[in-house]
Amino acid sequence: MTGIGMTAPKWISRWFRGAAIYGLIVLLPQYLLPQPVGAEAVAYGFIGTASAFQLIFWIIGGDPPRYRALMPVCVLEKLVFGVPVAILYAGGRAPAFLLPFGLIDLALGVGFLLAWRATPRS
Incomplete structure (x- = not known):
């Protein structure tokens, strides 16, 4: 069933909010780490962009049905890091x-996909 007033299961809000908190805990301290010479702009750009995306997760967690359309983008955001790391590690090109x-x-991406499927359309 869909319609106005439909609510999403509670786990969806917790999943997105938990992902936001985890992401900020992992990302923000990287600003304090030394970056390779010449790669500072790329590194800080990645950290900043990824950190901003954590705020999107937080917002979605506040009203999943309203922001349901953004959930597939969140899946993609998780895939663009997770898949390359797995492939590069398997090929011996990424550190353990x-x-x-x-x-x-x-x-987290699988959870976002499941959340999208379980969230009623607003």
């Missing part, structure tokens, strides 16, 4: 410490 973060992003 990145793999858990890539797998967490893939798990």
Whole structure:
């Protein structure tokens, strides 16, 4: 059923809000790490853009049916990090410490996909 006044299951709000908190905890301290010479703009641009996306997760968590249309974009946001890390690690081109973060992003992406399917249209 869909319609005005429909609410999403509680886990969806918690999933998006939890992802936002996790993302900020992982991303913001990277501003304090030394960046490779010449790559500072790229690194800080990535950190800033990814951090801003965490705020989108927070907003979606506040009203999942209203922002349901953004959920597939959130899935994509998780895939663009998780998939390359897994592929690069499998090919010996990414360090082992990145793999858990890539797998967490893939798990969050699956959760976002499930949330999209479980959220009624507003």
